[in-house]
């Protein structure tokens with residue numbers, strides 16, 4: 001992927017935020033000219049590419065999508081999360097029509113996905129302002145490591161701590177593929193547009209971000225965050241799963257929070273004297 005200047009990589013604190021929350025939100029990062037162009041391009045639709053197409057083949061040099069994902073900030077976040085030359089799993093233009101009368105059920109964009117050390121990332125781009133009435137994407141922070149099956153979560157309504165996106169034009173959310181989310185009902189008079197691209201990594205997702213702050217105590221604080229919808233016991237399991245993912249992302253097999261993983265991986269081999 002080419003960029004005009006050096007892409008702005010994530011810090012370790014931001015990566016840890018992604019690992020615990022399952023998403024990162026960047027408000028108004030896309031400039032107004034590109035947002036205006038987006039509205040025309042998205043209304044016309046963007047030609048689909050077969051699953052697993054390299055970015056450079058899916059989106060020709062100079063095309064709207066290439067210029068979007070090559071913005072320094074977006075390119076830096078993408079590189080940090082999935083590395084260079086990812087493949088396009090698929091893309092879609094999601095329109096919540098004015099007064100369409102229904103919401104999408106809560107779902108993850110995956111069947112049960114047990115990869116412990118790899119994940120896909122979804123870029124969700126909102127070219128226009130999204131107000132509370134417009135059916136912004138609902139998401140449930142910290143739900144991405146539950147390994148649920150697609151829309152099996154559809155009967156859950158309104159979990160404590162859920163987030164309903166309200167944002168300025170040009171906002172982009174990067175989402176772990178397992179995060180529970182869904183488009184809400186649009187009760188406004190205006191169609192809501194969102195362009196989503198799912199990226200498959202083609203390299204090992206290890207230390208792809210700016211790791212100079214790896215020892216910052218805010219890293220562990222981010223990884224240890226609690227969400228109000230967690231049950232008591234599973235909140236421990238969430239922390240455990242985050243430690244496993246952080247170990248995979250950093251290669252640091254000793255990293256832990258309160259001994260959670262160390263305790264259950266303790267397999268002494270020596271014989272008693």
Ligand SMILES: O=C(O)CCC(=O)C(=O)O
Pocket residue numbers: 092094095096104109135136137138181182183184194196
């Ligand atoms: O339209 C939205 O806000 C969400 C769309 C969605 O759930 C998806 O792309 O999987």
